[in-house]
Amino acid sequence: MHDGVAAYVLGVLDEEELEEFERHLETCEKCQAELVELAELPEQLDELKHISSASGDDPPMSMSR
Numbered sequence: 001m002h003d004g005v006a007a008y009v010l011g012v013l014d015e016e017e018l019e020e021f022e023r024h025l026e027t028c029e030k031c032q033a034e035l036v037e038l039a040e041l042p043e044q045l046d047e048l049k050h051i052s053s054a055s056g057d058d059p060p061m062s063m064s065r
């Protein structure tokens, strides 16, 4: 059940799985730690996107001119 963390973060678990996983999560430090790590990922990706989009108006593929 330890590999439910990613699915949980992505929100792809169905109701039953979700309940089961949340119950497991309360007792599993391993999954709690993993959840924190995974929960930080979208933010980091968002920051990267923000940085790259702020660094210029050029489209990434400006090969043709």
Ligand SMILES: [Zn+2]
Pocket: 001, 002, 024, 028, 030, 031
């Ligand atoms: Zn676990």
